[in-house]
């Protein structure tokens with residue numbers, strides 16, 4: 069499912085990048101361009117990172133007190 073609408077980046081792409089060694093929010097921004105336009109996807113990107121086992125201190129949040137619900141933005145047909 070698309071996480072970043074502006075850059076058309078899916079959760080699968082984010083997970084693949086994490087599996088290939090990307091382990092910080094800044095690196096994901098650099099590699100995929102997520103959260104670089106409107107920024108609305110930042111929390112969802114961090115959710116995917118957290119669910120992929122990336123250390124909370126590297127996802128850009130101080131800590132996670134509980135699992136956060138994942139929010140996706142769907143593209144609407146023209």
Ligand code: FES
Pocket residue numbers: 071072073074075102103104105106107108109110
């Ligand atoms: S949805 Fe990711 S930057 Fe806009």
